[in-house]
Amino acid sequence: DGGITQSPKYLFRKEGQNVTLSCEQNLNHDAMYWYRQDPGQGLRLIYYSQIVNDFQKGDIAEGYSVSREKKESFPLTVTSAQKNPTAFYLCASTASTKIAKNIQYFGAGTRLSVL
Amino acid sequence: AQTVTQSQPEMSVQEAETVTLSCTYDTSESDYYLFWYKQPPSRQMILVIRQEAYKQQNATENRFSVNFQKAAKSFSLKISDSQLGDAAMYFCAYRSLEYGNKLVFGAGTILRVKS
Numbered sequence: 001d002g003g004i005t006q007s008p009k010y011l012f013r014k015e016g017q018n019v020t021l022s023c024e025q026n027l028n029h030d031a032m033y034w035y036r037q038d039p040g041q042g043l044r045l046i047y048y049s050q051i052v053n054d055f056q057k058g059d060i061a062e063g064y065s066v067s068r069e070k071k072e073s074f075p076l077t078v079t080s081a082q083k084n085p086t087a088f089y090l091c092a093s094t095a096s097t098k099i100a101k102n103i104q105y106f107g108a109g110t111r112l113s114v115l
Numbered sequence: 116a117q118t119v120t121q122s123q124p125e126m127s128v129q130e131a132e133t134v135t136l137s138c139t140y141d142t143s144e145s146d147y148y149l150f151w152y153k154q155p156p157s158r159q160m161i162l163v164i165r166q167e168a169y170k171q172q173n174a175t176e177n178r179f180s181v182n183f184q185k186a187a188k189s190f191s192l193k194i195s196d197s198q199l200g201d202a203a204m205y206f207c208a209y210r211s212l213e214y215g216n217k218l219v220f221g222a223g224t225i226l227r228v229k230s
Contacts, residue, residue: 031216042119042206042220058217090160094216103150104218106160 002027006091006107013078013085014115021076021110023091030096032074033104036060037088046089049074078112086114117142119209121221128197129229135182136192136224138207145169148210149183149190150218155203163205166190194226202228 004025013019023032031050035043045058049068063082068074074093078085091107118141128134140149151163166174166183173181178198182191194201207221 033217040124040222042121042208042222043218044220045217048217088158092160102216103162103165104216105162109158 004091004093004105004107006089006110008110009108011110011112012115013112016080018077018079019085019112021078021089021091021112023074023076023107025072025074025091025093025107027093027095027105028071029093029105030071031094032068033092033094034058034064034066034074034076035090035092037090037109043090046076085112087112117144117147117209117211117219119207119219119221121205121207121224123224124222125225125227127227127229128194128201130197130199132197133193133195134197134226136194136205136207136226138190138192138221140188140190140207140209140219142188142209142211144211144213146212148212149181150208150210151179151181151190151192152206152208152220153201153203154206154223155200160206164192197228199228199230202226 007022033048034046037043044060047066049055065077089110092104094102094104120139147168149166153161153163164176178195180193204223206223208218
């Protein structure tokens with residue numbers, strides 16, 4: 001089945017530790033996105049990538065880093081610089097950013113908590 | 116920058132009844148897309164319906180329809196014949212054609228369905 005796979009489902013981070021959230025898609029989509037979801041707030045964009053080896057900061061990129069070495073993979077690293085990382089993280093993808101009507105499809109998310 | 120406002124943090128509806136969720140947005144653009152996403156307790160984001168701003172006709176998907184008022188910048192979602200499976204968080208989202216498929220989300224409305 002085609003889709004977006006996020007792993008792990010739950011992740012715990014210790015103080016000063018970097019952790020990486022995985023996002024893999026087999027939809028052959030060009031563009032991929034990372035969103036953060038906090039209680040009582042909508043999703044906020046962290047980073048996005050329109051093509052391989054290129055990515056742009058979203059609205060809340062501080063304390064996060066990404067890479068896009070392969071079309072199907074867009075991992076997100078939550079660094080120790082992110083002081084409030086506890087949140088639900090969602091990865092999404094879309095076929096092409098050149099086609100306006102394209103829909104974003106989402107993974108099942110990763111819940112990150114601080115120990 | 117575009118903003119999306121959902122003024123109803125929580126709504127309730129009786130099974131088989133109709134409910135309307137409100138959404139307003141702010142933009143200076145004339146062409147854009149609007150979406151309603153559903154997030155059930157599983158937290159998987161599911162697209163409910165999509166509206167293209169240049170189309171005057173309101174979008175409809177089975178029991179789900181929108182009331183799109185472009186001049187008023189309003190985009191409400193009507194759910195008819197509500198079912199227990201409709202209980203979820205609903206997010207309104209805006210996508211500018213200018214910024215490569217990035218979505219701006221409202222804070223969400225929790226919909227509870229009573230049997």
